[in-house]
Amino acid sequence: MNAVLHMDESALDAPLSVRGVAHAYEGRNALRGVDLDLPRGSVLGLIGRNGAGKSTLIRAMLGLLEPLAGETRVFGEPALRLSDAAKARIAYVPQQPEALAWLTATQMFDYLSRFYPNWDAGFVERTMQRWQLPTNRVMAKLSPGERQRVDLIRALASQPELLVLDEPAAALDPVARRDLLREVALRAGEAGATVLFSTHIVSDLERAASEIAFLHDGQLLLHCGLDETKERYARLWLPASQSAAAPPHALSRHRHDDGSLSVVVERGEDGGWPEAARLPGARVDALGLEDLFVEIAE
């Protein structure tokens, strides 16, 4: 995983940096010691099942929640005491936006455009039309999906340097979803914006993400470049007769009813699979991201 273990020197003013963050709700652990750095220009897909702690981690990262332990920084500033200058560089879209609900979308955009020097009014107009959103209805009267779409437009229009989206895909139809991914990918790749988006729909992030992180049960199981993840890990299947030879340090192992064994293995220094892959009857299967996630999150 060295490829994206970003060193502390670059983390000093990294868009996002998290050290040892832990949190619990009513005694139930939500985050159990998370370390994460996000370098400029990266697009991180945060994958996890419902309840894995994705929203809690995002809220802690942005200083919207004070974690029980650990340190979170945004552009080098403590997340809980962000300056106005830092706040102006960030846009965050929660799963259920509630702010300014008594305004219409047009009123909200007019109001907010004054605070953002790079506000892109053309983008707002185009995208409101393309995503078929009502401009003159009070936002409290919009469906949750419409409300989140308006909020995504709001976030993108401010042209933020750091864009954080909590489960953005749920509210979008396939066309709008593709539009969003295109915006995310181009802004990161060209304008150097940094993006974090959480999802439980793995296929959504495979186009745009440059890195992925698996959050499971409050812990980061994996944080790696997207391409490297696909190239580095595979599933090794061993028949029952050979299963004792399985490598001891596998990311996951599942014993099947017939005694055969599936383990997630990692390429060695030399780029080869562990020796057990050459045993008679052994089979190595390439894994898509979703398969990998299911293997290690089960």
Added chain:
Amino acid sequence: MDASILTIQPTSPEPIYRQIVEQLRRLIAGGQLTPGEKLPSVREVAGFHAVNPMTVSRAYGLAESEGLLERQRGKGMVVATGQGISRSENERMQLLEPHLHETARQARELELPADEVVRRLQQLLGE
């Protein structure tokens, strides 16, 4: 060519940058792309397929280092001279080899009769 000539399957276990390089290799070997032909810009490909521009840059960079593409001043990436139809049938067949092996493996796993698989392949080739 434009960006629509590429097909991208984001959920495939094969990383997107490799998918792009393999397709360029096949398109060039098959003569659909000819030496000197201009490739769509990184932005066009990234925008059309909604993929990360860094992924496209990586693919173009790899294709360049393999001699498939070359960077031309003011023009961007073009198909390298000395690439393309000059390849023998044998060389082009080599490019298909891994895919044939994979198809054969899956057909055996599914216990499909060989003549059925061959008949279907002929059908597809005739289309």
